[in-house]
Amino acid sequence: MTWLRALREVVRSGLTIEEARLEPLLALRTAVGVALVIGPALWLAPPAYAASAALGAYSAGAATFQRTWRPRKVIALGAGVGLALGTFLGYLAAGRLATFLPLLAIWAFAAGMAWAVGSTAGIVAATTVGSMLVTVTLPTSIGRALEHAGIIALGGVAQALLILLFPIRRWGAHRDALADALAAVADYARRLRHDPTAPFDPEPLMTARDAAAVTPSQARTRPSVLHGPRGLAERIRPVVAALADPGVGAPPEGPGRDRARELLDAAAEVLDAAARSIRRGTPAEVSPGSTDALCVDEEHEVLEGPARQAAERLVELLGEALEIARCGTPGRTPAPPVPEDAQVLVRPTMFRLVPVVVRAVRRELRRDSPVFRHAVRLAAVATLGYLIAARLPVGHGYWVPITSVMVMRPDFHQTYARAVARLAGTLAGVALATGMVRALGPDAQVFGLLAVVSAGLSFMLNRTGYAYSQCFTAAYVVFLLGMGGQAWEQTVPERVVLTLLGGALAMLAYVVFPAWETPRLPGRLADWLAAEGRYAAAVLRSYAEPTREHHADLRRALLASREARAAWQEAYDRARQEPVRPRGLTSREAEEAQEAIKGFDRAAMLMESHVPRADSRPVPEAERLAEALEADTAQAAVDVREHRNPDWARVEEALHAWEGAAAGDGSPVVRRGAAMQKRALEALATAVSRTPLERDVGSAREEQRVRAAAATEGDGSGSAHRGG
Numbered sequence: 001m002t003w004l005r006a007l008r009e010v011v012r013s014g015l016t017i018e019e020a021r022l023e024p025l026l027a028l029r030t031a032v033g034v035a036l037v038i039g040p041a042l043w044l045a046p047p048a049y050a051a052s053a054a055l056g057a058y059s060a061g062a063a064t065f066q067r068t069w070r071p072r073k074v075i076a077l078g079a080g081v082g083l084a085l086g087t088f089l090g091y092l093a094a095g096r097l098a099t100f101l102p103l104l105a106i107w108a109f110a111a112g113m114a115w116a117v118g119s120t121a122g123i124v125a126a127t128t129v130g131s132m133l134v135t136v137t138l139p140t141s142i143g144r145a146l147e148h149a150g151i152i153a154l155g156g157v158a159q160a161l162l163i164l165l166f167p168i169r170r171w172g173a174h175r176d177a178l179a180d181a182l183a184a185v186a187d188y189a190r191r192l193r194h195d196p197t198a199p200f201d202p203e204p205l206m207t208a209r210d211a212a213a214v215t216p217s218q219a220r221t222r223p224s225v226l227h228g229p230r231g232l233a234e235r236i237r238p239v240v241a242a243l244a245d246p247g248v249g250a251p252p253e254g255p256g257r258d259r260a261r262e263l264l265d266a267a268a269e270v271l272d273a274a275a276r277s278i279r280r281g282t283p284a285e286v287s288p289g290s291t292d293a294l295c296v297d298e299e300h301e302v303l304e305g306p307a308r309q310a311a312e313r314l315v316e317l318l319g320e321a322l323e324i325a326r327c328g329t330p331g332r333t334p335a336p337p338v339p340e341d342a343q344v345l346v347r348p349t350m351f352r353l354v355p356v357v358v359r360a361v362r363r364e365l366r367r368d369s370p371v372f373r374h375a376v377r378l379a380a381v382a383t384l385g386y387l388i389a390a391r392l393p394v395g396h397g398y399w400v401p402i403t404s405v406m407v408m409r410p411d412f413h414q415t416y417a418r419a420v421a422r423l424a425g426t427l428a429g430v431a432l433a434t435g436m437v438r439a440l441g442p443d444a445q446v447f448g449l450l451a452v453v454s455a456g457l458s459f460m461l462n463r464t465g466y467a468y469s470q471c472f473t474a475a476y477v478v479f480l481l482g483m484g485g486q487a488w489e490q491t492v493p494e495r496v497v498l499t500l501l502g503g504a505l506a507m508l509a510y511v512v513f514p515a516w517e518t519p520r521l522p523g524r525l526a527d528w529l530a531a532e533g534r535y536a537a538a539v540l541r542s543y544a545e546p547t548r549e550h551h552a553d554l555r556r557a558l559l560a561s562r563e564a565r566a567a568w569q570e571a572y573d574r575a576r577q578e579p580v581r582p583r584g585l586t587s588r589e590a591e592e593a594q595e596a597i598k599g600f601d602r603a604a605m606l607m608e609s610h611v612p613r614a615d616s617r618p619v620p621e622a623e624r625l626a627e628a629l630e631a632d633t634a635q636a637a638v639d640v641r642e643h644r645n646p647d648w649a650r651v652e653e654a655l656h657a658w659e660g661a662a663a664g665d666g667s668p669v670v671r672r673g674a675a676m677q678k679r680a681l682e683a684l685a686t687a688v689s690r691t692p693l694e695r696d697v698g699s700a701r702e703e704q705r706v707r708a709a710a711a712t713e714g715d716g717s718g719s720a721h722r723g724g
Helices: 003-014 025-045 047-063 072-093 097-116 119-135 143-164 172-194 203-212 214-220 230-246 255-278 288-293 305-326 353-364 370-391 400-405 410-442 444-460 466-483 488-512 519-545 546-577 588-608 621-641 649-660 662-664 670-688 691-722
Strands: none
Touching: 003 410, 025 444, 047 072, 047 143, 047 444, 047 466, 047 546, 072 097, 072 119, 072 143, 097 119, 097 353, 097 370, 119 370, 119 400, 172 203, 172 230, 172 255, 203 230, 203 546, 230 255, 230 305, 230 588, 255 288, 255 305, 305 670, 370 400, 370 488, 400 410, 400 466, 400 488, 400 649, 410 444, 410 466, 410 488, 444 466, 466 488, 488 588, 519 588, 519 621, 519 670, 546 588, 588 670, 621 649, 621 670, 649 670
């Protein structure tokens, strides 16, 4: 993608209105938290204290709108404490540049490394850098600095108390995640009616799994309806795919295909009903036609063989879903089975999270890590912006580094899009608020009320686009300045210019020290391929020796393959938006390789749907194929990284041996699935293989490098010898 096209995409993305459900009650509660600290501060203290209180309450309230599965009150308290600590330490070092700049650089670097824990931690940490830059100008002594820090922390406490006293949709985010997972499988079943090989994005299932991880205290209060349906959606997905697939399921045409479509339609309706029940906490009814379609007639059932097994399994699983759909009220929740991986889904408490955070940060402390490069950029831009602002003949110069810090993200597209959105939102918000300030005249109480209203609107539009939320954030700042007695003629034009300068500085920093994903695509693809190979091998070993240990290994391999796929997808999406030439993997090769590995994963999923139970007859031939798949995909991952052509000799040999074995006819599903995997691997080899001309050019270049290195060593040794 060229720079011009990338910048056009950046502008379009930054100004796009995102479709998101507005949450006015949450915004109202957070705005009330801002009002509860601004009002008394204006009444009992000077305007500077009101500004600190507003900063703490607003920033802590904004932190609670980030995507997180921890209790919101904990996030509010953590944000308030972080803001207060940053403010106090900033004041202690603010007397001289020799002390303040190193502190600012270290604090900004730590805030950048917080992205190793997650986006919520990174965003909240960035706000603490902003508070350090703003509030160091307010206190006049250490005692006053402690007072300002306490008032800022009080804003976080106020938000946490409101969340505790007035909970709105408690467990709502967890319910939505689980409902989205069921709805995604329902949509998948509908698409399979028309396209038997339709793809499925596992992201909703991954999100639901992340939401299912709770702390011990959360586990004691979690609604029982949130315990079992996630595992149900996980088990239904491969079954509906196996039923619809013409290779291992229903025939392509005829009564069997019609019966499969009927079952898929009933499955979609039942899963949608379960999703609505969980999301709303109300019972949902399923139409009698769908209930009748789930009755498998032993004598007149038209499906046979593996398709019949898939249909019976689907009816059994949908029976559990019907219980959820009909008993979804809080007072009549069913008692779903405990998930087999419940021990894995324990989220550490805040104190036990410390070693987890340390390990996550340590993993990212390397030069090629996007998080580490983001932390370096953040530290450099914060200090450079502060130095530039100190030299400018304007007040409130800290808006330059604040803008840079708040718009910067670890990837190119988000950084540039947020810079454009912040400038556009600031211009609109400043123009709107300035007109109101001029019309109303100086009145601290009125400006305080308008600041609360602006904060509420900013919170409500937080998920509809950064530009629109930033519009009311800018208005909020203008009203706070008016409340503090600042003249709008001085502050408003300065804010626009300094915002533009800060955004430009953030954008320039990414050009100077980027973290492009395009060069990393071969490595991400190799990781995904190796993970998929381990998953496919685990499926085959469950056929070769159907034990509980192998079933547990299969589950772990499936989760690892999903994580690798998500990492690839994130890198691929970012690379498509970067103005960088492909290196080692062109856009077409990446797309074709992605489709091939998805086909490989789908074949493994189809085989997983018919994995035998622990007491079933083993399929010993599957073990040799599992070893061949795991070895060939591991070697192919190395080949993809080093730009060599992959080879599937072991897989071909194992399949050939299986075809000649007399006992090979015992499991038609795994045989057909293995053939599908072989075709997918061949498609992958075609996608990433280099042509003879490319190989010749590469060999010639390698020979030139070897000759040049040898010549250099020869010259060096000759010179040394002559010099001796």
